[in-house]
Amino acid sequence: xxxxxxxxxxxxxxxxxxxxxxxxxxxxxxxxxxxxxxxxxxxxxxxxxxxxxxxxxxxxxxxxxxxxxxxxxxxxxxxxxxxxxxxxxxxxxxxxxxxxxxxxxxxxxxxxxxxxxxxxxxxxxxxxxxxxxxxxxxxxxxxxxxxxxxxxxxxxxxxxxxxxxxxxxxxxxxxxxxxxxxxxxxxxxxxxxxxxxxxxxxxxxxxxxxxxxxxxxxxxxxxxxxxxxxxxxxxxxxxxxxxxxxxxxxxxxxxxxxxxxxxxxxxxxxxxxxxxxxxxxxxxxxxxxxxxxxxxxxxxxxxxxxxxxxxxxxxxxxxxxxxxxxxxxxxxxxxxxxxxxxxxxxxxxxxxxxxxxxxxxxxxxxxxxxxxxxxxxxxxxxxxxxxxxxxxxxxxxxxxxxxxxxxxxxxxxxxxxxxxxxxxxxxxxxxxxxxxxxxxxxxxxxxxxxxxxxxxxxxxxxxxxxxxxxxxxxxxxxxxxxxxxxxxxxxx
Amino acid sequence: xxxxxxxxxxxxxxxxxxxxxxxxxxxxxxxxxxxxxxxxxxxxxxxxxxxxxxxxxxxxxxxxxxxxxxxxxxxxxxxxxxxxxxxxxxxxxxxxxxxxxxxxxxxxxxxxxxxxxxxxxxxxxxxxxxxxxxxxxxxxxxxxxxxxxxxxxxxxxxxxxxxxxxxxxxxxxxxxxxxxxxxxxxxxxxxxxxxxxxxxxxxxxxxxxxxxxxxxxxxxxxxxxxxxxxxxxxxxxxxxxxxxxxxxxxxxxxxxxxxxxxxxxxxxxxxxxxxxxxxxxxxxxxxxxxxxxxxxxxxxxxxxxxxxxxxxxxxxxxxxxxxxxxxxxxxxxxxxxxxxxxxxxxxxxxxxxxxxxxxxxxxxxxxxxxxxxxxxxxxxxxxxxxxxxxxxxxxxxxxxxxxxxxxxxxxxxxxxxxxxxxxxxxxxxxxxxxxxxxxxxxxxxxxxxxxxxxxxxxxxxxxxxxxxxxxxxxxxxxxxxxxxxxxxxxxx
Numbered sequence: 001x002x003x004x005x006x007x008x009x010x011x012x013x014x015x016x017x018x019x020x021x022x023x024x025x026x027x028x029x030x031x032x033x034x035x036x037x038x039x040x041x042x043x044x045x046x047x048x049x050x051x052x053x054x055x056x057x058x059x060x061x062x063x064x065x066x067x068x069x070x071x072x073x074x075x076x077x078x079x080x081x082x083x084x085x086x087x088x089x090x091x092x093x094x095x096x097x098x099x100x101x102x103x104x105x106x107x108x109x110x111x112x113x114x115x116x117x118x119x120x121x122x123x124x125x126x127x128x129x130x131x132x133x134x135x136x137x138x139x140x141x142x143x144x145x146x147x148x149x150x151x152x153x154x155x156x157x158x159x160x161x162x163x164x165x166x167x168x169x170x171x172x173x174x175x176x177x178x179x180x181x182x183x184x185x186x187x188x189x190x191x192x193x194x195x196x197x198x199x200x201x202x203x204x205x206x207x208x209x210x211x212x213x214x215x216x217x218x219x220x221x222x223x224x225x226x227x228x229x230x231x232x233x234x235x236x237x238x239x240x241x242x243x244x245x246x247x248x249x250x251x252x253x254x255x256x257x258x259x260x261x262x263x264x265x266x267x268x269x270x271x272x273x274x275x276x277x278x279x280x281x282x283x284x285x286x287x288x289x290x291x292x293x294x295x296x297x298x299x300x301x302x303x304x305x306x307x308x309x310x311x312x313x314x315x316x317x318x319x320x321x322x323x324x325x326x327x328x329x330x331x332x333x334x335x336x337x338x339x340x341x342x343x344x345x346x347x348x349x350x351x352x353x354x355x356x357x358x359x360x361x362x363x364x365x366x367x368x369x370x371x372x373x374x375x376x377x378x379x380x381x382x383x384x385x386x387x388x389x390x391x392x393x394x395x396x397x398x399x400x401x402x403x404x405x406x407x408x409x410x411x412x413x414x415x416x417x418x419x420x421x422x423x424x425x426x427x428x429x430x431x432x433x434x435x436x437x438x439x440x441x442x443x444x445x446x447x448x449x450x451x452x453x454x455x456x457x458x459x460x461x462x463x464x465x466x467x468x469x470x471x472x473x474x475x476x477x478x479x480x481x482x483x484x485x486x487x488x489x490x491x492x
Numbered sequence: 493x494x495x496x497x498x499x500x501x502x503x504x505x506x507x508x509x510x511x512x513x514x515x516x517x518x519x520x521x522x523x524x525x526x527x528x529x530x531x532x533x534x535x536x537x538x539x540x541x542x543x544x545x546x547x548x549x550x551x552x553x554x555x556x557x558x559x560x561x562x563x564x565x566x567x568x569x570x571x572x573x574x575x576x577x578x579x580x581x582x583x584x585x586x587x588x589x590x591x592x593x594x595x596x597x598x599x600x601x602x603x604x605x606x607x608x609x610x611x612x613x614x615x616x617x618x619x620x621x622x623x624x625x626x627x628x629x630x631x632x633x634x635x636x637x638x639x640x641x642x643x644x645x646x647x648x649x650x651x652x653x654x655x656x657x658x659x660x661x662x663x664x665x666x667x668x669x670x671x672x673x674x675x676x677x678x679x680x681x682x683x684x685x686x687x688x689x690x691x692x693x694x695x696x697x698x699x700x701x702x703x704x705x706x707x708x709x710x711x712x713x714x715x716x717x718x719x720x721x722x723x724x725x726x727x728x729x730x731x732x733x734x735x736x737x738x739x740x741x742x743x744x745x746x747x748x749x750x751x752x753x754x755x756x757x758x759x760x761x762x763x764x765x766x767x768x769x770x771x772x773x774x775x776x777x778x779x780x781x782x783x784x785x786x787x788x789x790x791x792x793x794x795x796x797x798x799x800x801x802x803x804x805x806x807x808x809x810x811x812x813x814x815x816x817x818x819x820x821x822x823x824x825x826x827x828x829x830x831x832x833x834x835x836x837x838x839x840x841x842x843x844x845x846x847x848x849x850x851x852x853x854x855x856x857x858x859x860x861x862x863x864x865x866x867x868x869x870x871x872x873x874x875x876x877x878x879x880x881x882x883x884x885x886x887x888x889x890x891x892x893x894x895x896x897x898x899x900x901x902x903x904x905x906x907x908x909x910x911x912x913x914x915x916x917x918x919x920x921x922x923x924x925x926x927x928x929x930x931x932x933x934x935x936x937x938x939x940x941x942x943x944x945x946x947x948x949x950x951x952x953x954x955x956x957x958x959x960x961x962x963x964x965x966x967x968x969x970x971x972x973x974x975x976x977x978x979x980x981x982x983x984x
Contacts, residue, residue: 011599011668011690013567014660014689014693015662015668015671015688015689015690015692016688016689016690017662017663017686017687017688017689017701018688018689018692018699018700018701019687019701019702019703019704020704020727021689021701022701022702022703022724022725023703023704023707024726025724026703026707026720026721026724026725027710029720029723029724030720030723030724030765032710032983035710037706037710039706047666073693077692077693078689079688081692081699082729083725083727083728083873084727084760085726085727085728085729085757085758085760086727087727089725089727089728108573119733133704135564135704136663136704136706137662140663140664141662141663141665141667141668141670141671142667144663144664145664145666145667145670147666154511168509170508170509170629170633171509171628171629171632171633171636171831172636172637172665172725172828172829173633173637173670174637174665174666174667174669174673175633175634175637175666175667175670175673175724176503176507176633177666177667177668177669177670177671178633178637178665178666178667178669178670179507179633180667181667182665182666193512195509195510196505196507196508196509196510197506197507197508197509197510197513197569197570198503198506198508200510200569200573201506201565201566201569207510207573208510209509209510209512209513209514210511210514211511211513211514211515212511212512212625212627212628212947213519213834213835213851213853214515214529214531214628214833214834215515215518215836216839217835217837217838217849217850218519218524218527218529218849218850220623228521228522229518231518231521231522232514232518232521232522233514233517233575233581234577235575235576235577235578235579235581236514236575236576236577236581237577243851244851244852244977245851245852265577268576268577274858298845306706313743325829326828327828329828330822330823330827330828331822331827332827332947333825334829335822335823335824335827336818336819336822336824337662337664338664338818343705343706343709343710346709346710357709357710358709359705359709359735359736360735360737366766453977473933476595479792485736
């Protein structure tokens, strides 16, 4: 996306839904240019039936905010749009306003790479209501998918139990940005490398690759192909064995490995990309060991996900590394996080105080959390998180460690340990407060956070629910507000 | 992506898997710079359990080929890469070769918007083996997802039975490119508009939007919010009713509609985004009709897909248009087409004839089709396709209408009707042969093709299998080659 050197900054602002601009014009016309708003970006359920998500994409938010502006070409396009009922969709005065537009928001966020849980604000945006509204789509487009794919990658990496996992997903991603997002987020979440060269160039992620079946088929015999590859890439030689027959491929790899030894080189690895990977990897390991080639590593690929990786290792498959493509890049079987961005408080120029708001719905689980929120994450003595408390200082009952379940007004619990503020202030008045974390910093944070997350929450099947709740003052206020809104169809 | 005006052409070439470049270097070093290759891009199964796919992304292939080059920055990055075993990953001579690299391929493809079926070549690339190999990842990254999402969109549009369907998927897509790909492909497949403004600007797709819940929550009451929106956008006024209580929202919409009438305006539509859409849309229709406002249209959204749309209409829900986001943009529940790109023939500088090749595998369904193929699609007297024949002229038995099943060597059938060549020659020696079709032309072709596809093949549940098979000479040749390769682990 724009957030690489490859794009003109201008594209950031039109990478949005039409209604953001229609609403912006509405606010502009309704005398609300100076109204302040607070929006929260959050998701409602952990993806993949798991117990957590990895906050990702955050590191690119400051750049998005700073580059958000409309150039002449954008304005010309917007001025060309007609309303369905006739006339121009956008008024000249509003377009002039957009021409000079700069974002003046403040942004707080869970640090990139840290753990995020359902319904708590992952990102909080505060500032002029127009600015906040205009940021919605681009922000969600940036963090929804990266958070989802980072979470998927963390699961696959965990299943691999320390063995390297490489992202092979570019060809199944949604265009170049999709591929870059997959590579970036999965590296942050623990993948060791990517096949995507552009991601290597732009983000400094280690790149990895072997060869394709076409390489083998381009030569008269598989042995010819293996020899040619070993000659061309002796220091980076991983042979793909399943073009014709894996057992013959193993023999050919042994022949080439011995020839390489004679030249003072070593065949570093082989890859198997089809068939029964457990059976074939065992056969390969046995053959290589018997041939005195114990150093040849075994890599596998072919529609892998966390469950297949887990199953292969449970079968004792002697696999040294995994290439994971399609199911990582598409986050199969749950390709969307469903992250949303909801108004939680508004303050017009005539008000001194924030007016907290919430969305009600026939579907109770779509009910939002009102107010200006921040999060305290409690940690035990080993720095392991014990629960998150969502707080609105203006209605807080003060120091407490008791939270109320967001979905159940009768369920409360006390969080053990010591609280720390979770969200960081990353943008002030439209400008980054500091340099965003490097991808390596985000990766380190993620590793640390996952390591300290209770195993019962990390597990794939029926994970324990990590406690996230409302500080009691906020809980009471929310209950009251829901009743008022429901009866009045509005805030007052 | 690159294929808009927003990107420097250089990004095209590094938007690839490392192994493409490793192999390219290998071919370069193995004296195969002048070897010619033929690759086919195809998919193995129709997505979504359906009976067809829409070929999409093809219209952007010529630009991809023409812009494929490496600039100094790319070369500098590649020269910085180290091989795992030590030393530079790429040799200076090869990097010099890349510096002057231009694609010299020829490309044939099923026209964008037309129907494609499993295993037949959707795109055929022929030219120097290095060029063909380097194109693989970027080509798949371009056409895999667009073909998938076009197919999904065609299904949703069909379910809507003529009612407009708008793409709302940007916020759940994989970054800006993903959003653009969704908008472009779904418009080609029959969607009437998109919420994505950048797609509107770049591709000329009609843009559509209403307002969000945040608009309502930003005002003291829902009625205030509706009035403000009506005042700001009287010619483009669609009110969202489900922020607090839909029934109260209906009453408020009626109030505002009457006020608009007094001003000589009309409330064009309302939208419902949660709850029981069948029940609520009926309640809204009834209330509007009773209030003498039969012209107010009803639009719905909320995790819609083809099955939900179908179910709503089957229940008699009086819905006029659909906004489809998440499940369109992520192609839920099948987020990947699994499209591949396989070598099917090779010719070294010492050969006069092509050497057809095929990939065998433990998994029989991964067996490819060898040779230089083209497709004849047979049409009946009403221009409805009756079946596709895959032909390699060099082994063809001549005029015939009999095909053999690709997966079953014993099953043959005769195709009725008259054959026409399906694939078009879109790139010659690296340069487009003509201007790619406009997005409108692709859309018209798609509409025509779908209209003429047998309803038993278009249906969602257990569709009939459209006949695609091998011309008998190719079928025999393929059987022979499979046996030779299996026994010899190579082509000869």
